Amino acid sequence: MLQTPSGGAGSGTAAADSGLMSIGTVLNVLRDEFPEVTISKIRFLESEGLIEPQRTASGYRKFSPEDVERLGHVLRMQRDHYLPLKVIREHLDALGRGEEVRLPTLGRQRGPGDDERLGDLFGEPEAPTAARIGRDELLAAAEIGERELDEWESYGLVAPLPDGGYDAEVVAVAALVVELGRSGIEPRHLRAMKAAADREAGLVDQVVAPLKRHRNPQTRAHAEARTKELAGLTMKLHAALVRTALGVRLP
Numbered sequence: 001m002l003q004t005p006s007g008g009a010g011s012g013t014a015a016a017d018s019g020l021m022s023i024g025t026v027l028n029v030l031r032d033e034f035p036e037v038t039i040s041k042i043r044f045l046e047s048e049g050l051i052e053p054q055r056t057a058s059g060y061r062k063f064s065p066e067d068v069e070r071l072g073h074v075l076r077m078q079r080d081h082y083l084p085l086k087v088i089r090e091h092l093d094a095l096g097r098g099e100e101v102r103l104p105t106l107g108r109q110r111g112p113g114d115d116e117r118l119g120d121l122f123g124e125p126e127a128p129t130a131a132r133i134g135r136d137e138l139l140a141a142a143e144i145g146e147r148e149l150d151e152w153e154s155y156g157l158v159a160p161l162p163d164g165g166y167d168a169e170v171v172a173v174a175a176l177v178v179e180l181g182r183s184g185i186e187p188r189h190l191r192a193m194k195a196a197a198d199r200e201a202g203l204v205d206q207v208v209a210p211l212k213r214h215r216n217p218q219t220r221a222h223a224e225a226r227t228k229e230l231a232g233l234t235m236k237l238h239a240a241l242v243r244t245a246l247g248v249r250l251p
Contacts, residue, residue: 020062142174
């Protein structure tokens with residue numbers, strides 16, 4: 001749960017008497033849980049209708065504790081479930097009306113503790129997350145058309161399974177491609193990232209391949225755990241290298 005400041009910090013960025021906060025104060029509150037959040041991100045979510053902070057006579061944004069909580073819900077649903085903003089908005093609006101709502105089961109597999117955390121907000125999921133989704137489901141989840149999906153496939157960003165469906169993780173890829181597109185980074189620009197990801201996956205697979213071929217079932221099970229561990233390390237290294245190249249330092 002996000003903890004909002006109690007006021008009286010003397011920074012001049014929050015109206016202690018009313019509990020309202022400036023966008024800078026909100027950024028500091030959110031960064032404990034979401035270290036990569038930026039002021040631009042908060043403004044973008046406002047432009048998309050996810051939050052509606054008050055405005056002073058001079059035009060400055062002032063956020064209530066409820067605004068901060070809503071922002072936390074939005075960022076959590078993006079991070080943990082890769083939900084489109086339209087779906088997130090509909091869920092939060094339903095919550096605001098006092099309706100009982102559940103997150104869609106489409107999307108990334110949840111990790112330990114996620115069900116409990118999200119269950120507090122949206123109730124228990126009706127079914128386990130799908131391992132595969134159909135083409136129509138992917139189009140709906142990503143809020144794109146056939147032409148866009150065909151383009152993504154032509155660049156190798158997503159690929160259908162032999163039966164024509166898609167691995168559910170593709171929803172995460174789709175959401176990220178859409179978000180990058182809003183900043184002018186088009187699918188054709190992402191081919192190099194896909195090629196780099198394939199090389200990283202090949203490197204990990206090369207390390208664990210002997211374990212996968214082992215006759216001992218426990219050794220093969222260890223190969224899966226080792227794959228996940230190495231995948232996590234390569235992703236962290238990739239992120240660190242990108243931040244270093246851009247000169248971006250997280251607090």
